[in-house]
Amino acid sequence: MGDGVVMSAALRVEAVSVSFGGVHALTDVSFEVPAGQVCGVIGPNGAGKTTLFDVISGLRRPTSGSVSVTGRESTGTSAVRRARAGLRRTFQRTQVFGRLTVADNVLAAMEWRGGGGGLPADLVGWRGRRRLERARGERVDEVLELCGLNGLRDAYAAALPAGARRLVELARALADAPSLLLLDEPTSGLDADQTARIEEVIGALETTILLVEHDMGFVMGTCDRLVVLDLGHVIASGAPAEIREDPVVRAAYLG
Numbered sequence: 598m599g600d601g602v603v604m605s606a607a608l609r610v611e612a613v614s615v616s617f618g619g620v621h622a623l624t625d626v627s628f629e630v631p632a633g634q635v636c637g638v639i640g641p642n643g644a645g646k647t648t649l650f651d652v653i654s655g656l657r658r659p660t661s662g663s664v665s666v667t668g669r670e671s672t673g674t675s676a677v678r679r680a681r682a683g684l685r686r687t688f689q690r691t692q693v694f695g696r697l698t699v700a701d702n703v704l705a706a707m708e709w710r711g712g713g714g715g716l717p718a719d720l721v722g723w724r725g726r727r728r729l730e731r732a733r734g735e736r737v738d739e740v741l742e743l744c745g746l747n748g749l750r751d752a753y754a755a756a757l758p759a760g761a762r763r764l765v766e767l768a769r770a771l772a773d774a775p776s777l778l779l780l781d782e783p784t785s786g787l788d789a790d791q792t793a794r795i796e797e798v799i800g801a802l803e804t805t806i807l808l809v810e811h812d813m814g815f816v817m818g819t820c821d822r823l824v825v826l827d828l829g830h831v832i833a834s835g836a837p838a839e840i841r842e843d844p845v846v847r848a849a850y851l852g
């Protein structure tokens with residue numbers, strides 16, 4: 598940062614520890630992601646990456662420490678509440694509605710807000726409702742275009758190959774303009790074109806993103822900064838170029 602510019606942290610993780618009985622999955626993990634930045638979390642299997650995502654998204658309460666999402670202390674709040682505040686997450690194993698088309702998958706990601714106007718609006722085709730439906734339809738088109746899914750909009754998600762399903766999951770996560778996006782292995786199962794597309798999408802977004810990814814080329818190309826976990830500890834954090842040269846990281850992880 599520097600230059601006297603004060604950026605607000607969209608995500609702050611402070612001294613977070615998580616133990617499963619005798620297993621210390623995370624120990625005293627602290628880092629911040631300034632608004633609009635892309636931060637990568639890297640580390641070998643079992644380093645604690647999924648546990649960290651679970652703590653940030655509210656699926657798991659830390660044994661100690663705190664998490665604040667978009668400036669709000671969130672440690673004790675539910676995953677639903679964090680989702681309402683604009684946190685979205687994709688999973689290592691993609692989660693899409695197989696029996697819906699690609700377009701309806703994206704639409705469904707916005708429908709939780711309801712249509713407004715209640716039952717009367719359902720019955721009379723209220724103008725406000727029609728306007729809202731049109732705006733959502735336009736947003737579906739935008740997001741499908743952004744994710745390169747236009748050609749698949751009427752395909753059922755269950756019939757898609759893994760790579761395309763991952764793009765659908767990303768499109769769903771983007772539909773509602775998230776304030777914080779957690780991406781768990783976004784390029785897993787993707788071919789080179791799809792990976793390039795994801796890189797492009799991430800580059801085009803202004804959303805704050807935290808991502809876990811094993812593809813180091815992708816991580817180095819998309820992330821503003823990296824946090825390196827090893828056996829539940831942060832062993833380094835900084836710009837990708839610094840991390841690549843860090844002797845501790847090289848010894849522990851990059852080899």
Ligand SMILES: Nc1ncnc2c1ncn2[C@@H]1O[C@H](COP(=O)(O)OP(=O)(O)OP(=O)(O)O)[C@@H](O)[C@H]1O
Pocket residue numbers: 617620621622640641642643644645646647648649
């Ligand atoms: N529910 C659980 N009960 C007991 N131990 C757990 C549980 N979840 C995770 N662990 C342990 O916590 C440690 C961190 O696991 P975690 O899944 O967070 O790592 P990871 O970095 O996401 O690994 P991977 O890259 O393989 O997904 C591991 O030692 C794991 O075995």
